[in-house]
Amino acid sequence: MTRAALSALWSFWRRNPLQLFTLVAGLALATALWSGVQALNAEARSSYDAAAAVLGEGRYDQLVPRSGETIPQETWLTLRRAGWQAGPVLEGRLRAGETSVRIVGLDPLTMPGGAGPVTQAGDAPLATFLREGTLFAHPEVAGALTAALPRPVVADPGLAPGTAITDIGVAQEILNRPGALSRLVLAETQPLGRPPLAEIAPELVRQTSRQSADIGQLTDSFHLNLTAFGLLSFAVGLFIVHGAIGLAFEQRRPMVRTLRTLGLPLGRLIALMAAELAAIALVAGGIGVALGYALAASLLPNVAATLEGLYGAQVSGALSLRPAWWLSGLGIALLGTALAASGAFWRIARMPVLAGGGRRAVALPAGRRHGRQAALAVALMAATPLVLWVADGLVAGFVALGALLLGAALALPPLLDRALALGARWARGVRAEWFWADTRQQLPGLSLALMALLLAMAANVGVSTMVSSFRLTFTGFLDQRLxxxxxxxxxxxxxxxxxxxxxxxxxxxxxxxxxxxxxxxxxxxxxxxxxxxxxxxxxxxxxxxxxxxxxxxxxxxxxxxxxxxxxxxxxxxxxxxxxxxxxxxxxxxxxxxxxxxxxxxxxxxxxxxxxxxxxxxxxxxxxxxxxxxxxxxxxxxxxxxxxxxxxxxxxKAFSLEVFDRTFTVTAALNVLTLAVAGFAMLMSLLTLAGMRVPQLAPAWALGVTRRTLGRLELLRAGVLAGLTAAAAAPLGLALAWMLLAVVNVEAFGWRLPMFLFPLDYARLGLLALAAALAAAAWPALRLARTPPSALLKVFANEA
Amino acid sequence: MRHETLLALTALLAAPLPAGAQGFAGMGTDAEGFATPAPDPRFEFPADHGAHPDYRIEWWYLTANLEGPEGTAYGLQWTLFRSALAPGEAEGWESPQIWFAHAAVTTPEAHHAAERFARGGTGQAGVRPDPFAAWIDDWRMAGESFDDLTLRATGPEFAYEVELTAEGPLVFHGDGGYSVKSEAGQASYYYSQPFYRAAGTLTLPGGEVAVTGSAWLDREWSSQPLAADQTGWDWFSLTFESGAKLMAFQLRQTDGGTFASGTWIAPDGTTEALGDGALTATPLEETQVAGRMVPTRWRLEVPARDVAVTVAALNPRSWMDTSVPYWEGPVRVAGSHAGRGYLEMTGYE
Structure with a gap:
């Protein structure tokens, strides 16, 4: 029985390869966007961690000179002889051929928590470090160092990019700064009875680890922005998945009824369907992870340059495949599928054994559902200012953002419904009235795709406004400062x-x-x-x-x-x-x-x-x-x-270049989200097209040509996309305002003036319209070419 | 003595130690150019209180049995180790000399330990023979002469400062200070000052405690680690109420056998070397500490001197949780002779 059921379930996908494709592609795209962004984040983070692990940055307090660049070695000795447990570090830039290498010299014996390659890799024994004058260098600069210095150089990918670690004595020699130190790293536990710093080394200032972690906070906010973007993209993708699963389950209702009347227990049926979906999710997730990897690999050099330019954080330009990352990609694909399918399963579970054979091409009475949805939307949007008022911080900013976007997405179908009703009131002539009424009736089937479009467009408007405002402000500032x-x-x-x-x-x-x-x-x-x-x-x-x-x-x-x-x-x-x-x-x-x-x-x-x-x-x-x-x-x-x-x-040119790289990343993500939204639209229209034949047949029978029907389909998509774009503009601006005035202040400590770019928005609107029309073109064409016999059959079946 | 600790630490420092290349005692230098101890040493003081950078390993090892005003017993350890990556000394960071130190205070209930690391050449650590000073960071054992020293150390939860006054002569172990460590002939230069009177202050989490007692300083240097088949080490320094003292050690072998040796020290400082077979040390009771079983009560017998005693730890948890961990703490002696002393045990994995 299980085998038979499985083969019956699978036969559905065999007969509907397009739906299978939609499901897999939607899930893969969603996973790709999500995991691509995660890969970027993970790579950048591990680069900082490598730097921090070596330098003790962010973990230990440090002593730095109150003024000037260096600390005399005698000062360090005085501190040690007074009991202060501090490890000396000398940092400097060394020109090696065409590249400039950051040399970090340290004393592994007194460095708190051990010292970089000596303890990290374990295969770099202290004797090598101390006696042979070895430099441990990031692979990118190891070659240049080998050529420039008569010393052994060991490539160590665990180090921060552009950095080489060596013994303090070697660093003093190759940087030509004998007896000089840059800073002292303080051990976490210090012995009793030390004299205060002001007494023995008043020329030094203690920098707490929190202060040195400033860069970490900044880069965190950049990552938070990226993560939000990834999450948004994933949400857009989930709309597709939800639609595809919902449709497939609706269409399989007769099969479900047949299998159950044949004696397959409901529990086993649901388990089989869940297993089937899980298998599809795993395959799609795998494809998505691979796509995400490609996406991240192509964007990483830009992200690396952005982070380095903006915050001075070193990020490697090379991507490595981390198990945690691809596992999380597969996990999120499974989770997303489960989320998207839960409603469909719920309906199957509640379906009486013999009922539900018929399909429900016409959705639920719209009124009641819209009422509930509108109430939830209003509640969510009302929560936005409330969250901002009650809580502070980046997280609160993002929660508010999420509430606003979700609220707006939920509000879209009722709003569109109202707008279409308005259109119907002004309609003159039978065909126009039918057009508005029919568009309104299709709304439930398209609403998920339209919500995805709304979110994608709003995200585009918001993010590009933020980035462009940033650029404008910053160039002005550069003119002023430089x-x-x-x-x-x-x-x-x-x-x-x-x-x-x-x-x-x-x-x-x-x-x-x-x-x-x-x-x-x-x-x-x-x-x-x-x-x-x-x-x-x-x-x-x-x-x-x-x-x-x-x-x-x-x-x-x-x-x-x-x-x-x-x-x-x-x-x-x-x-x-x-x-x-x-x-x-x-x-x-x-x-x-x-x-x-x-x-x-x-x-x-x-x-x-x-x-x-x-x-x-x-x-x-x-x-x-x-x-x-x-x-x-x-x-x-x-x-x-x-x-x-x-x-x-x-x-100035360098600073602007940094911003342009930021744009490249943002623009690429923008285009991708729009493409995903367009894809959602295409799939919704395609699936609706099949079910709509019975609804269109009477119009055809009354004399509307198939050509006209196809054109009306196209027009319908244009109207819906246009209305959605009109709703997306204010939402995008609200999003931009929150990014600039709330998230930015929380993350960076300054508020950016907001500039508006109407031309950009118009271009975006046209792009969305184009995406919608492109998505509608094929279904419309298919409709225009529907054989008359198929339309006639509608009446035959009805009898 | 204490080869094991040093061996492990030297291994930590990853100086290559090809066992076969170590050669036998008295062969001059080993394969890496380190000097090796030779029989019939002639010491020169105060110079030999200082460092011998041509030898691979060396230490200044002080332990003290102390008593507070209420009669509470305390133990104290202060050790400065030198371990060379190559023979000789050089200025600045070039120096091949690695210094590290351990300090500890033991009470019947608690054991506080700390360690320090340094490189020679910068002035962060070193030993000067005259006037004597051995130091690393703020830890210091120094004075006008070797007979009159001030000792101090600090850790995150303890500190001490103790005055040491020698009330007897230096004592030379083995054959006039040439101490053989294995049947294969590994040996070291080894002398002690076991006659210090000690008085000072311990700073403990509960407050300051004035203490008095006695201390024992070991000086040892060599270039040869243990023989390949030696796994660990039990070392005793005991002071009996009669005024006599006993240094005894046994090196444990992989085959279960031991190589034991020691020195009987009369109250006036005259010595008698105890060769392998002249003494036995048998564990009586083990304590689980730091996840391993360590013998903390021993039966020690020296038949020639009618010594048959039990040696028990004051605090069985005197575990040195340092880079290379080992057990070191004060002990109480009972049986044919009563007294107190120190016990060090290494290689209990």
Whole structure:
């Protein structure tokens, strides 16, 4: 019996290969989008983890110099001899051929928690590390290092990209910084009776692990965005699956009845059908995982570049296949299928043995269902502001987003129903009235596909608005911040002297970049000293200001804070900030500072030198009308290395390139979600087409040609897609607003101004329309070519 | 003594140790250029209190039996190990000398331990013979002379500072300080100062405790790990109420046999070497600690000296949970002779 039942169940798919294809393709696409995004996330995360594991970042507190770049080795020794358990780290960049390698030198004996390759891999014994001067390098840079250094180099994929780990002594030698350290990593447990840090090494600042994990928080928000996108895509895909399963089960009702009357117990039947679906889900999930892998592999270089450009996080450009990832892909495919099929199973389970032979081409009376659905939609949308009002944080932001989107999706069918009713009221003539009425009657069958389209379009509008607003704001900000034509990095006092002499003669202004990392308003923050002049007063705009900002800052009477700090510490114009004990100044202005994870306070140069007299500027901006000539003079007369001079336009171009890569990722995901939505539409229309023959036959019999019927089908799809697009635009804008004003503030600490791009939306609307028409074309064509005999049969069967 | 700990630690440091290449005692240098101990040593003090970087392994090993004001017994350990990746010393990070140290305080109820690691050459750790100073980080054993030292160590939950005053001469083990460790001839240079009077302060989770008692310092260096068939080590340093002292060790072999040796130390510091066969050590009772069974009560017999005693741990859970774990703690002696001392056991897996 089981065998017979199985073969009967399978025969259905054999007879309806298109439905099987829909099911598998929908599930595979959903899984692909979901697992592709997951793969991107997992890869990026494991790259950070590798970096963090080696450097103890995020796990251990660190001691860093209060000012300057290095810590003398004697200071570390003094701390050790006083009982402080701290491991020294020296970091620097080494040019190896064409590549720049980040060299991390550490002492494996005193490094808390062991040291990178020594303990991680286990096959790199301490003696190799200490005695042979081996460098353990990420495979991408191992070759360049081998060529550049007369030392053994071991490729270790567990390391962060672009990084090589070696013994501290080796690092000091190859970086040519004898006796210098960058930072000290503190062990979690420290012995009793140590003297306080302020007593033995006042020039060091303790950085708690939470502060060093700032990058982690930022990249987390990027991943959260990606995850939300993946989830949304999966939801869109599930609409397809739900539709396909629902349809297949409806069509199999006669078979179910036959099997049960033949004596197959209901429990076994359901178990068989579940097993059948599980097998299909596994196959589709497998295809989806493979597709997702391809998707991730093609997008990863862009994501890696984005993360590195935005946050300085190193991500490998190569993808590795992790079991956890493909298992989760299969799992989500199974889960999604179960979710999508639960309703169908419920109906089968409740079906009386002998009933239900007939198909239900005409769906439930729409009124009652719409009423319930509308109530749920209103409740969900009402919950959106409530969640935002009650809870804070990224998660709350996303919960609110989810409620809004789901609510909107549920509201779509009742809204469309109303709109179509309105259309019917204005209709003139029998055919027009029939068209509206028939469209309305089809709504239940198409509503899932339309909801998918709505979500896909809204996501597109929202995400592209966010990214474009980001870009616009950021370019403006770059213009404002990178005002000097050239930026010069100096390495010695002699170089600075030569630069000053040359600048006095050749440049319009020399602007020292004075920055220290310190603690302000109870947080880690940057203090920046500016030589106030027209360069700043002409180019800067403020989000909030009070009085003559630049005059007050130049006079040392007020400070400017960046938006991040203003929001985090509630420091708006009028508030007072303590710069040093007994040294408080009012806030005169708040400036946007996009892409900076830290709070920043800007003071006049004189005040900065007063507060940090030992701090020397090593970076300078140069104003000039003739950047090329000045650049040449800097190299030839001041003896600077061309690598020390950055052209502002190059810097800007690099920053914009980073954003364009972000766009590539977003645009690719956009197109994919739209394609998925279009596919959902196609499948819904195709399946409806078969069932609609009995409904269309009377119209045909009354004289409407098949051609006209086909054209009306196309028009119907256009009307529905157009109405959905009209609903998607405001939803997309609401989504964009939430991304910019809620999620962004939670994730990054600054609020992005929202810009509207009507042309983009129009283009998106057309694209959605095109997708809908393309989806409707084939079913319409099929309808137009339905043989008259098939239409005639409708009447024969009815008799 | 304590070869096993060092062997394991050296293995941790992954210095290659081809057993066959170690050669026999007195053969000059081994395959990797380390010096090896030779019979009839002539020590020079204070220089020999300092480090011998041409030998692979070396230690300054102090244990103390102490008593608080209420008569509570305490044990204390302070050990500085040197393990060379290559012979010789060099400046800065180039130094091939690895230093590490263990410190512990044992009470009848608790055992607190800590460890430190360092490299030679930077000044983070080292030993200077005159005036004597042995240190790693803030741990320190130093004084005007080897007879008058201040000892300190700190851990996350304990600290101590103890004054040590020698009340007797140095004691040389084996043949004038040349101590044979196996039938194959592995040997070390080995002398002790077992006559320290100790007084100081322990800082424990319950507060500070003033303590007095006695301490025993071992100095040993060599280049040869245990013989290939030796798996572990039981080592006793006992002080009897009569004033006499006994150092005894046995190396356990894979075949179940042992190689035992020791030194009988008269109250005036005169010694008699006890060769293999002159003493027996038999486990009487085991304790489960750190997931393994460790003998914490022993029967120790030296027939030639009419010694037949039981040696029992003050705290059977004196487990050193360090990179290379072992058991080390104070013991009580009863039977033909009463007294107290220290017990170290390694290789109980």
């Amino acid at each position: 005002t000097a034509e050239l930026y010069v990095e100096t390495e010695s006092a002699a170089e600075r002297a030569a630069l000053r002499t040359l600048a006095a003669r050749e440049a319009r202004a020399l602007l020292p970049v004075l920055t220290v990392e310190t603690r302000l308003a109870g947080r880690r923050a940057q203090l920046r000293g500016l030589r106030v002049g027209p360069t700043y007063s002409e180019n800067w705009t403020f989000l909030a200001r009070e009085g003559a900002v630049w005059d007050r800052v130049a006079a040392g009477e007020a400070v400017i804070v960046n938006e991040q700090l203003a929001r985090r510490a509630d420091l708006w114009p009028g508030a007072t900030l303590e710069l040093a004990p007994g040294r408080s100044l009012p806030v005169a202005g708040v400036a946007g500072d996009y892409g900076n994870p830290l709070g920043q306070v800007i003071v006049g140069e004189a005040l900065f030198r007063d507060l940090f007299p030992e701090e020397t500027a090593t970076r300078f901006g140069l104003r000039t009308e003739t950047p090329q000539a000045l650049r040449t003079a800097l190299v030839e007369e001041a003896g600077l290395d061309p690598g020390q001079i950055t052209d502002q336009s190059a810097l």
